[in-house]
Amino acid sequence: MPINIPKNLPVGEHLRKEKIFVMEEERARTQEIRPLNIIILNLMPEKEKAELQLLRLLGNTPLQVNITFLNTATYTSKNISKSHLDAFYTTFDEIKHKRYDGMIITGAPVEKMAFEEVNYWKEMQAIMDWSETNVTSTLHICWGAQAALYHHFGIGKFELPHKCSGVYSHVVTDCTYDLVRGFSDIFVAPHSRYTSVSIEEVRAHQDLKLLSYSDEAGVFIVASRDSKNIMITGHLEYDAHTLAEEYExxxxxxxxxxxPAYYFPNDDPTKKPVNTWRAHTHLLFSNWLNYYVYQATPYEWE
Known part of the structure; x- marks a missing residue:
């Protein structure tokens, strides 16, 4: 959260140069607080696990957040009961007239397929187009990130020789960027995917900013220049045991x-893995909610 300071306080300029988030009293007085409305398009096969992982992160900030879960109408998951979907999920047709402060689009187990071969791809395209005018900022995860890079920015994916699975070391390209504010220069994060995107294409795209990458795992965090779209190619939201469950x-x-690389102690799958990325996960979600949603969204959508 920002610190509120008197207008024209001399040290304010120094704080801004150091990228400390400050807000002057005049702006603070005019900024009313209301709950943030976040919609989650949950494409993960084990939806309840994804719900828990994401809600844990969204609930760890001072902000009040209202959650809506979205499910595709053109495809019904086989791993969740219809009663759960009926009780807790909605479809795009039911919410497309509304506006949301933030949106999360999860990964999906379809990455080996061409985007156009995914049976809900047209619905995905409609949702991503709608988000450009009806959502302040959208956070895309894993396949969701690849889908956004392809749909919004024309960057395709390619299949890897072997699955990228493990907890890899990453660098931050610009530590002053709001999304990675407070990150260590080097940090670790989980990946679990069969495909990747070209780091050269991301770097060359005038509408994108590469914020973090791994020498082994490739592109990790990408932001659009207008902050409407955030793409995370890995799974910071994963629990300590998630990669182990996938391996089994x-x-x-x-x-x-x-x-999975750099994951099990001594690379021994019989040993219990530990979560070495939790702090950066909470920091990224907190930064996204604060700087890209709360500070950017209008108090009342027109």
């Missing part, structure tokens, strides 16, 4: 998966 699932299916 793929092993049971006979897929002969590689052991």
């Amino acid at each position: 699932r793929d092993s049971e299916k006979g897929l002969n998966p590689d052991v």
Whole structure:
């Protein structure tokens, strides 16, 4: 949250140069507070796990947040009961007349397919187009990030020789950027995907800012220059045990998966992994909610 200071306080300029978030009294008096309305398009197969992971992060700020869960109408998940979807989810047709302060689009287990082959792709396109005028800022995760880069910015994905799975080291390209404010110069984060995007294409795109990448895992955090779209190619929201569960699932299916990199102690899958990315996860979600949603959204949508 910002610190409120008197107008023209001399040290204010020094604070701004250091990228300390300050707000002068005049602006503070005119800024009313209301709950933020966040909509989550949950495309994950295990929806309740994704719900818990995301709500845990959205609930760890001083802001009051109202949540709406969105499900695709053109495809019904096989891993969740219809009663759960009926009770807690809505469809795009039911909310497209509304406006939201923020939106989250999750990953989905369809990344090996061409975007146009995904049976709900046209619905996804309609939702992403709608978000440009009806949502202040949208946070896209994993496949959701690749979908946004493709739909909004024309950057496609390519299949990797082996699944990118593990907890990789990343660097921050611009530590003064609001989204990564407070990040360490080097930090770790989980990835779990079969595809990637070109770091050269992201860097060359005039409407995008590459904020973080990994020498091994590639592009990680990308922001549009207008802050409308934030793309996270990994899974900062994952719990400590999530990659282990995926590894066990793929092993049971006979897929002969590689052991997730830099994840299990001593690379031993029999040992319990620890969460080494939790602090940066909370920081990223807090920064997004504060700087890209709360500080940017109108008090009343017209």
